[in-house]
Amino acid sequence: MPQRFIPELIAWHRKGLFPCDCMVRLYDFDDINREVADARRGENIKPVLRIADS
Numbered sequence: 001m002p003q004r005f006i007p008e009l010i011a012w013h014r015k016g017l018f019p020c021d022c023m024v025r026l027y028d029f030d031d032i033n034r035e036v037a038d039a040r041r042g043e044n045i046k047p048v049l050r051i052a053d054s
Helices: 003-015 029-039
Strands: 024-028 046-050
Touching: 024 029, 029 046
Parallel strands: 024 046
Antiparallel strands: none
């Protein structure tokens, strides 16, 4: 039930009980191989690839 679950997550985050910032790991696109290796080892929960402007 997202109608109940998402507001609970937000409340936990506001209280400092849900550190979602710690779950996101940013990788530059050039480091995509490192991201894949980290994911296989279970070292990242939510990898985000950054693509630089050209």
